[in-house]
Amino acid sequence: MKINANIGKSVAGKRRGYIDLDMEPNIEQKGVRVYTFIEPDTENKRKLYDKWWQKLCLRCHPPDATPSWQPSWWSRFFPYPLCSTYRHTAQNLCIIFFFLLTWGILYAGLGEAIGLKGELLGMALLVISAYLVGWLWLKLTTLPALIGMLLTGILFQNLQLVQMTDAYRKLNQDLRKIALVIILTRAGLGLDAAVMKRHYAAVLQLGLLPWLVECFAIGILTHYLLYLPWIWGFLLGSMIASVSPAVVVPCLFRLRDSGYGVAKGIPTIVVAAAAIDDSVSVAVFAIILNAMFSTGSATFNIIKGPLSIIVGVAIGSLWGAMTAIIPEKDDTYVAILRFLALFLGGLFSYFISSLIGWSGAGPLAIVSSGFVAAYFWDKQGWPVNKNPVSNAFRILWIFFEPILFAFTGAQVTISALDPEVIKMGAICLITCLFLRAIATFLVSFGCGLNSKEKIFISFTWMAKATVQAALGPAALDMVHNGQTAGAPKEEEESHAKALLAVSVLSVVLSAPLGALLIALTGPRLLSKHDPAVEEADGEMKTVDTSTQL
Template identity: 30%
Template sequence: MKSGSNATPQIPATSTDQEDNEAGPTSSEISYEDLACCGKATCCVCFRDVSVTSPLVKRCEAVTWGTIFWYVTNSATVLLSWALLYFLTGDLAVPGGAIFNLLVLVVCAYCLGWGLAYIPHLHLPPVFGMLVAGVIARNTGAYNIRDTISSKAMSTIRNFCLTFVMVRSGVQINTTPLRNYPLFLLVLALVPCTVEMVIVTLCFKGFLDFPWDWAFLGGSVIACMSPVVTVNCLLALADQGFGEDKDISGTLCAACSIDGVHIVAIFSIAFSVVFDDFEGAKWWSYLPRGLRDMAFGIFVGSSLGLFLVFFPHQSHKYATFYRILNLSLGALCFSVGASSFVITGGGFLATVIMSFIVCTGWKIIVNKFDVAPIRKVVGIIWHILQPVLCGVIGADVNFSHWTAIRTGLYAACILTGLLARLTCAILSTIKMPFTIGERIFVAVSWLPKGTVQAALAPMAYEHALAKNNTRELELAEDVLKVSVLAILFLAPIGAMIMMMTGPHLLSRISSDAMEERRLQSLRTLSMKVKVKKPDT
């Protein structure tokens, strides 16, 4: 909320909002008092003249009345959520019940994740704190998620959260850098993660004595970077003008999304290879089925994506609402359907492809289509689901079952694959007009891991648990442990290294250039609004 003392220029209503504004006052008719109320604490008469942007205590300017309003709002949201769950589930939502314990876990994960993220100069990603909250709850004996929530319910929660991870990956893909640097983007997105997957697969086989099919599955899970952590760091640096002279942030963001699509496709093959019910055959005999599942995911995702491009019609009054609704429902159908009919990761591949096709198609058929509302809604959904996913995964990690020697082997697998990834990332920039510092930063940007590992690794564990095979359960636990170790170390370390080295490795555009970019964005915005002529 902005202070009432700072008058801001009013943007005329757009043509799509004119019908809604006919019955009410226009922006030019709004009085100064109405504008000032946006910056005042109006819940009580005695607070009427208190600006919400003023500090609560003079010695602590960071805590304002607006901060208090924010905490009260979130507390009310939590209480209302608990009340609704209590009315729906009864005793399950009372203290000690399964629903109540899960809600407390999610709230603690949210608070710790974002609390650590707001610590100045550390640049910790929220996924780190959320995972740590679950780990603390389990290993201190405060909460054992296996005693209160069934494996089927946990699998449903993870599938639901993973669905929107895939949707967000699809809608974040930007085709502009792909048109400008197609070869570089494909090499940067595909080669480092593929090489890392091969190296990690060999490490799983050599260090951990995995069978080849499980080593392939583990390699596909560990090899993917974290698009969420990397993109957030890139955008934060871009806002300060670093790397904008060569559009490094836009290029790397597009490469991150392609990297995620590529790994999900490989994971769908590996998943089908491992969890095929036919026994007695060698692992390579399953490969055609994995390719078939991948092809099916591509076909189904492309088909529904093309359908949603044209339906609803672009001129429909509520086109944006139906687009978001159908995109979400289609993604959930893919994830639930894939787990219901066959054991495969093809449903998530279909989700990514569908999300990418619909956003690209809407940009083509709609003049000046703005994908920002779609991305914002998906981002809000992920903001809510992220503590659920990370908290549940962390609460399933029991360090009492870990051994020092085995943990050292996990770290060796991660570091060996990471070294191969960084080397390939630097080599992939040879043909680009980058400086040495920019090449190093590109490699550093490929360090973070987090959301994809948090989503994919538990899938193997859940299916191994359902099959009740002791050997497969041990292998799945190892894959999950390696993923947790990668998240705990590479998510915070990768983010901190990016934010600390970015200002030194990247060139910064001048203040005049930053001002010109801001003015250009305002010019673009002004072209999208219809200016209403003043009455004569």
């Protein structure tokens, strides 16, 4: 942060010692001396926290970003940085308490009826453990927390700490569907119409063409290496080709906050393209899955695919536009009412579309409603992705992220995995990631990017996580529920388990790889925009960099 210290003798004389202590002279022009303000806390930390255990504690317990309150006795019993701040401790306690409350409500309502007492307790312990392990994983490695959550689920399953009965699977399925609704709604709310209009060619090129390349590559390679039927191969391809916003967005925003790629709007373009990529992936996956397990005529199933896209976009757009009118924009409870409208509307469209056999319409309706709602709210003064509704979905995702990844990992039994499937699946994934990177580099021509920026975007397009975790077990769920695609049940179950294994493998391999590549190559491949010093009217002015983005 910089301040203009042209304050005459009152500063140069009376408070000279204060300036010498906390400020460093930077430049001097026309008798105006500019100082760089150094936070005293930062300087103290450099001196005090020089031991290895103190540095480790600081990684796990970051300081509060804004001024905070704590009880007078807190620092005496829980000194910082050995313990986290009161704010962070209270946040984690709230989340754990809410998980326990949810288990208690489910047990009270369902326990005696369907005998879920032991399973619900195991599920609650799994989710809480996944949340804590994910939090610790993020702090110690800076890699996405979802990797730790996924590994926790795998560990619980293979240590037989959770049981996989039919009742468990049904509840598991419903919770994963709710998590998918949250993912898609956030994707829609994050689409900025102004950015789409200004960079529509780049967003569509990056969001669709690399997805198509990887989808077809996965479908072809798994057909010949894993011996999946063509329809199963392309079902897997439509899921694996999706990029994970849960990995890409935080990594890009960290670079953006440091000024990398800001001048050309690269973080904004990539995030918008990722939302398009996810929407298409979920919609196509739902259409193929519905066509495979549908009992209607083949002709109608073929026609229903494009129709579901049109119907989903139309209904979602109308619903999103309605939220700008109802409730009234100046209503005291407008934020919570708009949140409920989008969330409940998304749940309704997803579950009903699956019930009536139009699975592709639901995901597109959810994304469309979020996008149209954000567009109208922006005109009413709510910035895109920085409004109370977006914040509410962000908080909701904190609870459902460990549920989604822990439950997905809990469906993987290592002893039951075919080593050949894992080996060939890894070869397919690595090959297709390489092909996608090349395709992304080639299709980014005409987007106004230089070679280094194209290489960087190619690396960002590798991370998989959220869609794969949400959709990976979907085919296996349908087989377990007695639905069939026309082949023997043992064969279909084998194909479905291969899909689940490859989807989990894609998360384990690509999520840390993508996060590392973004963090390591961003500062080297992207130009840094530093708005700290600007020319205006022939005089040097200083700008507070903390307000940028």
